[in-house]
Amino acid sequence: MTKADNRDLRSELVAAAIGMLAEPQAVAVPSLRSIARACGVAPSAVYWHFPSEADLRSAVLDAEYTSLVEAVESALDATDESDNQLVVAGDAYIAWGAAHPGAYQLLFESNDALPETRAAQGPRLQARIVELARLVDPDAPFASALLLWSAWHGVVSLRLHKTEWDWGMTAQDANRRLVQALATRRTRTTNPDRPTAP
Template structure:
C-alpha cells in the first residue's frame, strides 16, 4: 500500500488524544490521510462528509473545520497531496533507468497501474464535479513531465519526430480512456493493461515495441 492510501484504523478505535502544542500540522496530515482512504472507497467527493472524516480520525468535527473551511477545501488538499505522491512515484520509476524509452515506458506503466489499483481516487481526480468548481492546476505538472520524457526520446532519435506536447496529450488521452473504460465497462474483453499501454507508446509516440 502506497503513501496515498495509509492503513485504515480498525473499527472501534478509541477517540484520538489532543495533539501536543505545535503539532497541528500532524493532525492536518492525519485528516488528509483519512480523506484519501475514504475517497478511494467512495469514488465520489460528494459522498464524503467532514463528520465522517472526523470519526475516521477519532476527533471532533470542529477540529476538522480548524484546518479546512469546507468539504471542497479538504478534498482539494487531499487530491493535491495524492498528485504530489504520484508524481514522486512516477519520477522514481523513470529514474531507475538511463534509457529514455524505458523511462517513458516505466512512467506510463506506473500511471496505468496506479489508476487500476486506486479506481476511487482516479474517478475523483478526473471525473468529479470539483474540477468545475475549484482550481486544480497542480494536475498540469503530470502532463508537462510526460512531454519532457517524450522529448528526451525524440532528442535521442528513439521516437518519431514531432511536437512532444501534442504527443503527450494524445498519449494521456489514450491512457486515461483505457482506464476509464475499464472502470465503467469491466465486462468487455480487455487485454492486459500493460500490453495496451505499450501499443499506445508504439503507435502514438513511435518508440520500438517492448521485446517479449
Template sequence: MTPFVTTPRIAVFTGLGMEIILAACCLRRNVYTDNMPMNDNSVNMNAQGGNYHHGDLRAALIEEGLAQISNSPAEKVSLRKIARNVGVSATAVYRHFPNKAALLGALCGVGSVKLSDTFRDALSKTPAGIDAFEIMGRTYVRFAIDNPSLFRLMMTKAPRAEVLQPNQAKETGAFAMLSNTLGDVLPKDTPPELQMVKRLQAWSIVHGLSMLILDGQLPDDEKMIAAVVSRSFL
C-alpha cells in the first residue's frame, strides 16, 4: 500500500505511513503527558515504589516521614526524599507542608497520639491503682526506647506540657493520663501544690531514665527499669 497519496492541497496519510509518522512523534514528545494540566496531587510514575494514587496524600506524607525518622534522626528528614518515595511532585508536598518544620510538627502530633494509645493499651490490661501507675511509667520508657527519633522529636518540638496545672481531669493527652493515674494513688487530701511536685517527680524519673538509656549511659534492662520506676518516691 502506498504510504500516502497527494492531492492538489493536502497530503492524506494512510496505512503504514501513518504509523511511522505517529511513532516518530511519540519519540519526540510524550503525547500522553506533555499536555497534561499541572496537578499538585499528581504522582510521579517513575518514583520509587510505583505508587499510582493516594486517596489521602497528607497521611501518606506523614507515614513516609515516620518511616524516615524510624531509621535516622529527625534532622535528616528530607521533604524531597519523601516526595520521591511517595511518588508525588515536590510541589504536592509543599501544598500540605510548606516547610520541614510543618511536617515535623505533624509528626509530633502523631507521636503524641501513639503514646496515648500505648498508654491506653497498657492500662486496659492492668488493674487501677499503684500497679497501673508503675505500668504507665515502664510503658513511657519502653515507648522512648522503641521510638528514639520520634520520642526526641516529641520532646523538642511538641507544645509544652501543662505540667504545672493542678487539675488534669479535662485533658486526654499522654501526660494527662500519667498525671491522672498518679492522682488516683495519692491521698485524697493531697494539696494541689504537692500534687504538682509529685507529677514533676514522676515525669522526671521516667523521662530522665529514658534519655539516659537513649544516650547510651544506661543499658536497656527491664529489671532495672522496673526497679527505678517504682513507688519509692510516693
C-alpha cells in the first residue's frame, strides 16, 4: 500500500477510534489493530499515519477537544441578550459530555497533558467562560469559572458512571441551580444585610 492509495485513511482511522468511544470504557484509545479492523485495512496501514498508539491518542484527543470547544462556542454564539450565557455554556458542555462519554473520559478523566493544539484552543474557551463568570463575581472571575467547570464536570462524570442513581432533576436543571447558586453567593456577599428568601 502506498500513501497515494490511502483514501484519506488517516481521517478514517481517527473517525473509527472516535466511533469506538461511543460508550464509557477504560480511559484508553482503542488499539491500532482494532481500529484497523474497523477501517477494513491491515494493521500495517495504520503506521503510515500513526507510528505509535500515543500518536493516534494525541490525534483523537485533538479531534474531540476541538469538537467540544466548537459545541460550546456555537451555543454561545447563538444566544441573545435575554439568555444567561453561563447556563448556555454549561448546557452545551454537559450535553457534549453526555453525547461523547468515552471521549469525555479520555479528555478529562486521564492524566494526558494538553499538547499545543489543545492548549491553543483551551485559553480561547477558558477566556470566554471567565469573562462570563465576571458577570456574577467580578472580583474573582477565574476562580468562579473553575468552580463552574468543576461542577459541570461532576454533573457529566457522575451521570456517566452512576447511571443507576436517581438524580431527581435533569442535568440542565442541575446546571441552572449551579449558576444560580454562584450568583446568589455573590449577591449575599456584596449585600450581607439583604434578606434571603425562607
